[in-house]
Amino acid sequence: MEDLGQAIRGKKAKVAVIGLGYVGLPVACSFARAGFQVLGVERDETRAAQIGAGICPIGGREPGLAELLNEVIEGGRLQVTTDSSECRDAEVALIAVETPVDSVSKKPSYEALRAALRDLGPNLGPGCLLVIESTIAPQTMERIVKPLLEETSGLKADEDFHLAYCPERVMPGKLLANLRTCNRVIGGMSPAAAGLARELYRHIVEADLDTTDALTAELVKTTENAYRDVQIAFANEIALLCENVGADVYQVRRLVNKSPYRDMHVPGAGVGGHCTPKDPWLLVHGTEGKLQPKLIPTARGINDGMPLHVAALAEEGLAEAGRPVKGAKVAVLGYSYLENTSDARNSPTVPLVERLQALQATVVIHDPHFAEYSIDLEEAVTGSDCVVIMVAHDEYRNVDLTDLRAWVATPVLIDGRNIFDKATARELGFVYKGVGNR
Numbered sequence: 001m002e003d004l005g006q007a008i009r010g011k012k013a014k015v016a017v018i019g020l021g022y023v024g025l026p027v028a029c030s031f032a033r034a035g036f037q038v039l040g041v042e043r044d045e046t047r048a049a050q051i052g053a054g055i056c057p058i059g060g061r062e063p064g065l066a067e068l069l070n071e072v073i074e075g076g077r078l079q080v081t082t083d084s085s086e087c088r089d090a091e092v093a094l095i096a097v098e099t100p101v102d103s104v105s106k107k108p109s110y111e112a113l114r115a116a117l118r119d120l121g122p123n124l125g126p127g128c129l130l131v132i133e134s135t136i137a138p139q140t141m142e143r144i145v146k147p148l149l150e151e152t153s154g155l156k157a158d159e160d161f162h163l164a165y166c167p168e169r170v171m172p173g174k175l176l177a178n179l180r181t182c183n184r185v186i187g188g189m190s191p192a193a194a195g196l197a198r199e200l201y202r203h204i205v206e207a208d209l210d211t212t213d214a215l216t217a218e219l220v221k222t223t224e225n226a227y228r229d230v231q232i233a234f235a236n237e238i239a240l241l242c243e244n245v246g247a248d249v250y251q252v253r254r255l256v257n258k259s260p261y262r263d264m265h266v267p268g269a270g271v272g273g274h275c276t277p278k279d280p281w282l283l284v285h286g287t288e289g290k291l292q293p294k295l296i297p298t299a300r301g302i303n304d305g306m307p308l309h310v311a312a313l314a315e316e317g318l319a320e321a322g323r324p325v326k327g328a329k330v331a332v333l334g335y336s337y338l339e340n341t342s343d344a345r346n347s348p349t350v351p352l353v354e355r356l357q358a359l360q361a362t363v364v365i366h367d368p369h370f371a372e373y374s375i376d377l378e379e380a381v382t383g384s385d386c387v388v389i390m391v392a393h394d395e396y397r398n399v400d401l402t403d404l405r406a407w408v409a410t411p412v413l414i415d416g417r418n419i420f421d422k423a424t425a426r427e428l429g430f431v432y433k434g435v436g437n438r
């Protein structure tokens, strides 16, 4: 362990990063920039080849990442492989693979995590440090990660190798900046493992590195995302109540937040991304016992219902304009789950479009960050009977409502992200309905 500590301090330890997605790629690049020799292991061959050629596979606006990737590949600091046996001589291994939940049971689906552990186990050398970065349910380190690694490596955690959990707090659009500036929690399966992981992350993180035990760290990560989901659900419920009485939720929110210690979140057309819709379920699953949680599943239900509510607003707006939804052309603006990114995982646009299609509307999707949806905005909207804003991409924020009015056949505007002024839209003749402001 003393050797590993020295190797980490001197940046001599070889670092392997398993899974080069939204998390693993910037992590691998950051350690390479810090001066470590890094091996990226990515099972998707196309993605691995692209990254190995210095081409960033992450679209949207991701400041500095493409340039950094190119720099560390050119400089030979980051190498990429699909073959996990190449991790043999790594002294540090970080796992950043996806950890979704089953779409029906909502239980964790650890296929990628188990595969990564099984592949890594036989290549784990004595004295090395293994860190899980993926978000996992509480007790997963103890119940799954440790036994699977011990079984496949023949080594004993704490005695022969060190095991820690260090969840990520990055968001697409700010990956490198978040990695550098967000506080991190490090949960060690032993205090020694936590200490080593802390020394490692000190090379790339400029913020607090709080060490604790693995269970606490698992609870911290899933709780912080469940907290966000519940807060958004609260804002969404207030939005729906404001609609009931003809009030503007954004006015209400602004004034509520002038009261001390209040921080009402922003309501909207739904919650997406790889993390927020599933991490509350990981928390629920990992803490199963006598008490059945009520608030967290209810919040999930409210947020999942928002895209369907947007579809209902479109139907209502079309009816007010004298146009049945059946056969109407609906232009849906935004396919990603977050503005100015190309991350469409769990995008609320998908259930919205399914609902509109079930109502027999003709749907055109537009999104500048996806090749298949990046037709000219005017072309996408021209002749439509209803325009639905699902994502607040800058391109939509900058649309002139007078132009939009000229392009559409029937002026119905459904604003799921509060990017247009209701009064201006109505002056131009739109039937305008916003989430929480119709």
Ligand SMILES: NC(=O)c1ccc[n+]([C@@H]2O[C@H](COP(=O)([O-])OP(=O)(O)OC[C@H]3O[C@@H](n4cnc5c(N)ncnc54)[C@H](O)[C@@H]3O)[C@@H](O)[C@H]2O)c1
Residues within 6 Å of the ligand: 018, 019, 020, 021, 022, 023, 024, 041, 042, 043, 044, 047, 096, 097, 098, 099, 112, 113, 115, 116, 117, 119, 133, 134, 135, 136, 167, 168, 169, 170, 171, 172, 274, 275
């Ligand atoms: N995306 C985010 O903003 C974010 C933020 C915080 C935490 N997280 C968590 O981090 C983890 C990773 O998320 P992500 O968004 O980077 O996922 P991702 O799907 O973008 O990346 C995962 C990558 O791992 C690869 N992979 C899967 N199994 C593998 C294996 N056995 N060997 C090698 N490569 C393998 C996949 O091909 C993929 O490229 C998840 O647990 C997620 O909840 C994500």
